[in-house]
Amino acid sequence: MTQASYGQFCPVAMAAEVLCTRWTMLVVRELVSGSTRFNDLRRGVPRMSRTLLSRRLKELEHAGIVERRPVPGEHGVQEYRLTSAGEDLYPVVEAFGLWGQKWVQSDVSLQKLDPSLLMWDMRRNLDPSPLPSKRLVVQFRYTDLAPANRSWWLVVQPSGDVDLCRTDPGFEIDLYVETDLRTMTAVWMGLATVATARRNMSLDGDPEIVRTMQSWLGLSPFAAQPKLVP
Incomplete structure (x- = not known):
């Protein structure tokens, strides 16, 4: 064309x-x-x-x-x-x-939420190096979404490969993350950290995986760039 x-x-x-x-x-x-x-x-x-x-x-x-x-x-x-x-x-x-x-203003960015894109980006940017060398499963549950889009699973293989699942993969869960989509998107974009978002986030699982979440979580490649507008 x-x-x-x-x-x-x-x-x-x-x-x-x-x-x-x-x-x-x-x-x-x-x-x-x-x-x-x-x-x-x-x-x-x-x-x-x-x-x-x-x-x-x-x-x-x-x-x-x-x-x-x-x-x-x-x-x-x-x-x-x-x-x-x-x-x-x-x-x-x-x-x-x-x-x-x-x-681009933060509020403008956070009005355009998309769980599919967020989870896909988290999958490909996740850093497995701080995690134990075994299969790990992290379940994300977004409380503000309809049931069909509420639950997502990241499966980290011992090889370091990461799979994204829309249905329960049937493995034991190492970490449950429950929050709203806006909070998780803000963390991914670098507008918040896991620590500052904890008031809107429930983390239940292996304490070491919880402690290192900020370092292994797949953030935006631009997350380290500070915002120059509110």
């Missing part, structure tokens, strides 16, 4: 023609974050339709930012990989994120 042109030779205008269509930068964010399969990309943009995601990936492929590759050992399965041009977008995505963390 051909996008309307700005009609300017400026490199900013030409880059904007490729990258500034709706959802495109969020798809690039997911690719930069390491997602390569279509379904994983969808989990990072849960409100984007499959049809539109497919269209944006084709546009990025046409622009030379993404290429499709067959997955070895999986007949008919393809994954999306960044080209050299796509890899050059790492600092662009980082600059977008840092600007948003610094200059």
Whole structure:
């Protein structure tokens, strides 16, 4: 699908023609974050339709930012990989994120809550190194959500891989986290810490896992950037 042109030779205008269509930068964010399969990309943009995601990936492929590759050992399965041009977008995505963390007001950010995206980001950013080298299960229960979206499980494997489950995986729970979605999102964004959020959070489980939660919890890669607006 051909996008309307700005009609300017400026490199900013030409880059904007490729990258500034709706959802495109969020798809690039997911690719930069390491997602390569279509379904994983969808989990990072849960409100984007499959049809539109497919269209944006084709546009990025046409622009030379993404290429499709067959997955070895999986007949008919393809994954999306960044080209050299796509890899050059790492600092662009980082600059977008840092600007948003610094200059977008906290209340504006916390009006846009999404448990699917929050849990998916927590899964891929979780740091297993402070945790015991065994399978661990953390159950999150968001008290302000409807029953269908209330409970989520992170399963940390001894290898360090982390799985996100929407249904009970059937393992013993090492830590129960009960809170509201806004509180957990604020912690993830670096707007609060586990310690400062404890008045709105119930933690029940292994005391050592509770004690180190701030260090292993998968925070936003921009959480360390201080806000410059309230």
